[in-house]
Amino acid sequence: MEVRQEKREFVEFKDDKVFTWPTLVAKEFLAAIFVTVGLLFYSYFVDAPLRELSNPGQAENPAKAPWYFLGLQEALVYFDPWYAGVVLPSIIILGLILIPYLDNNPKGNGYYTFKERKFAVTTFVFGYVFWYVLIYIGTALRGPFWAFFWPWEKWTHDFPTPAPMHDLPLPLGIILMGGFYFAGLTLPALVKRDFFMKLGVIRYSLTMGLLLTMVGTVIKMVFRLAFNVKYIIATPWINI
Amino acid sequence: MKVIPEFLRKITDNEIWKSVFRHGYTDTPRNRALQIISNVWLHLHPAKVREHGTKIRFTWCMGGITFFVFLFETITGILLMFYYVPDVNRAYADIVDLMYVVPFGRFLRNSHRWGAHAMVITVSIHMFRVFLTGSYKPPRQFNWVVGVILLVLTFLLSFTGYLLPWDQLGYWAITVGTNMARATPFLGHEGPFSYILGMRADNDIRFALLGGTAIEAPALLRAYVWHCIAIPLIASALMMVHFWRVRKDGGISGPL
Numbered sequence: 001m002e003v004r005q006e007k008r009e010f011v012e013f014k015d016d017k018v019f020t021w022p023t024l025v026a027k028e029f030l031a032a033i034f035v036t037v038g039l040l041f042y043s044y045f046v047d048a049p050l051r052e053l054s055n056p057g058q059a060e061n062p063a064k065a066p067w068y069f070l071g072l073q074e075a076l077v078y079f080d081p082w083y084a085g086v087v088l089p090s091i092i093i094l095g096l097i098l099i100p101y102l103d104n105n106p107k108g109n110g111y112y113t114f115k116e117r118k119f120a121v122t123t124f125v126f127g128y129v130f131w132y133v134l135i136y137i138g139t140a141l142r143g144p145f146w147a148f149f150w151p152w153e154k155w156t157h158d159f160p161t162p163a164p165m166h167d168l169p170l171p172l173g174i175i176l177m178g179g180f181y182f183a184g185l186t187l188p189a190l191v192k193r194d195f196f197m198k199l200g201v202i203r204y205s206l207t208m209g210l211l212l213t214m215v216g217t218v219i220k221m222v223f224r225l226a227f228n229v230k231y232i233i234a235t236p237w238i239n240i
Numbered sequence: 241m242k243v244i245p246e247f248l249r250k251i252t253d254n255e256i257w258k259s260v261f262r263h264g265y266t267d268t269p270r271n272r273a274l275q276i277i278s279n280v281w282l283h284l285h286p287a288k289v290r291e292h293g294t295k296i297r298f299t300w301c302m303g304g305i306t307f308f309v310f311l312f313e314t315i316t317g318i319l320l321m322f323y324y325v326p327d328v329n330r331a332y333a334d335i336v337d338l339m340y341v342v343p344f345g346r347f348l349r350n351s352h353r354w355g356a357h358a359m360v361i362t363v364s365i366h367m368f369r370v371f372l373t374g375s376y377k378p379p380r381q382f383n384w385v386v387g388v389i390l391l392v393l394t395f396l397l398s399f400t401g402y403l404l405p406w407d408q409l410g411y412w413a414i415t416v417g418t419n420m421a422r423a424t425p426f427l428g429h430e431g432p433f434s435y436i437l438g439m440r441a442d443n444d445i446r447f448a449l450l451g452g453t454a455i456e457a458p459a460l461l462r463a464y465v466w467h468c469i470a471i472p473l474i475a476s477a478l479m480m481v482h483f484w485r486v487r488k489d490g491g492i493s494g495p496l
Contacts, residue, residue, distance in 0.1 A: 017288040021275040024294045025282065031301045032308050039312065039351055039358060047346065048353035050339060053332045054411035056454065063412035066402050068360050068395055073416060082431045085420025096388045099371075100381035108374040110493035117374065124371050238432040 061144045070138030071131050077146065078221045080239050088217065092127075095210045099124075102207045104199065119195075127214055165230035173233040177240070180219075184212040284483060286491060293492035298373070302366035306394075307479065309359040313397075316352040317468065324404070326464035328457045331406035356398045363394045375493035383485040386478055393475045400467035403460060414455055414463070421446035 018024075051060075065073050075084035107116035114121050141148055143155035168176070185208050189196040196204050220240075223229040231239040251257060252264070265271060273287040292298050323342055324334045338345035367387065370376060376384035403414040421444075422428040428446060429439040441453045451458030486492065 016291045018291045018294060019269070019272040019276075020285045020287060020289050021272045021282070023291075024285065024289055025276075027294060027296065027301070028304055031305055035305055035308055035358075036312065039309075039355055040347075042354050043347055043350035046350065046354070047339075048350045049409055050335060050405055051408040054406050054408055056411070058408075059415075060408050060412040063416050065413050065416045066399055067357075068398070069417060072420075081420050081423030082425050082428075086424045086428070086431070093388065093392060096367075096391075097385050100376040100378075100384045103377070106377070109377040109496070110373060110375060111495045112372055113374075120374075121372065128368060 062142060062146055064138070064142075067135060067139050071134035074134045074138035074142070075217070078224045079217075082238075083240065091210070091213055095214075098206060098210070102199075102203050102210075104203065123211060123214075130214075130218065163228050165224070165228045167231040167234035167239075168229055170234065173231070173240075177216075177232055180216060181209075181212055184208060184215075286487060289491060290494050292494050298494075299492070300365065300369050302362050302369055306359055306362040306366055307483075309355050309362060310475070310479075313352060313355045313359065314472065316348055316355060319348055320352055321468060326404065326460050328406065328460055331404065331460060335405045335407070356401060360394055360398055363391055367391055373493060377493075380485075380489045380493060383482060383489060386482045386485065390475060390478050390482060393471055393478070397467065397471050397475065400463045400471065403455070403463040404467065406460060411455060414459070418446055418449055418455070418459075421449055 064070060072084055072089055075088060078084070079088070103117075103120050105117055105120065107113070108120075137148075140151060143149045143159075144157050145159075147159045149155055149159075167173075185205065188208065189204065199207060220232060223232065233240045252261075276282045276285050276287045320338070323338055323345065325331065335349070338349050340346070342348075370384065370387065399414075399417060403410045422430040422441075424431045424445050426433050426437055427439065427444060428434060429441050429444040431439075434444070441447065447453060449459075449462070450456075451462050
């Protein structure tokens, strides 16, 4: 019996594959060795911190969370704990999870490029850097009572009393914040029509909502630093 | 220039060597593939990978290093568990013993501590790299989600370990951290709208985290169990998914 086979056109696949052994495995092995040696070397010379036995009656001053949470602790200067400690990190995690579903730009999949995805890279890098800037301030520049000290200043308990802060009047606060989100959601949609069309209503609203919340968090910090504004919106139930 | 081959031949070409290693390794394509697919550990990899995926300038090696540091932490952590008891009357003394009495105890504790910091750093650089290469784009969306959860778990792993020495540093760091939970909207007794659910200091979310209204013996035990058993198990399960999905989603990302 004759086996018939379709005559196929020969397609040349781009084959840039290499054997995992030894190309990749050798590199992984080397990386593992370098990391182990580095860690052990560092551990030999630098001791892990250990203070006195814990004492609930004597608070550390300043009492600092582990360094990777100090960005959030630094945000406590500007926001109430419900936002800085709970809602803000939840929004960050949710925002990170949503990234692949919001960014529908097909370009830049699997290679480094800034040109083809300026908006995505700029937004992410800004947030990433800002997170670490806050961590740096919280770690290195905050002394007793969370007072601010420049790197060249000595931490003392003798620092000037912070200027008194005030809340914005409630109607003004609501107008400012409502206006910020309203303008931030509508203006780009009108000005950058193709950006809006490409994303669609749902993706666009989520993207801009998250972006505005990130930018708004920074703006609130500026309000606090420049104008001594404690709360933009102050109500008996919730303060922002 | 024949010194090295000659030397190698002398080592391998004798009865003792051949009694241990039955046959040599011939560098053929078939053997290169077999090295990977017939090895239970290495077959996490495909036999062949796209060349750019092996470049350190592309991957920065950060995902692999994070996994390796996790293994490093597992081993040093298990060793520490031989000496440490999560009991408020003993914990601090056990750490002091590790630092001053146990042979290599200080070295062991140091490497576990610095490894933890290293893992937080490498995992966040890994996320940065994955973002910059757009590797979360289709078909890899879900693996990015798994990665974000693993990032959070890394933070929690480190955070729960912070309390264990039971010293002032850990105690007050955890105090600051868990006090935030008080302010959770609806679920924390000092948070906005908590009156709706009738939250008090002894029934809110912070109470659930600490097993009490203050950081005491139950909080230490909870931190210990989460740190040594629960989170590592959850993280391991998700790591399996994470690595498996890298392969199922078409291998390491790259230009099409």
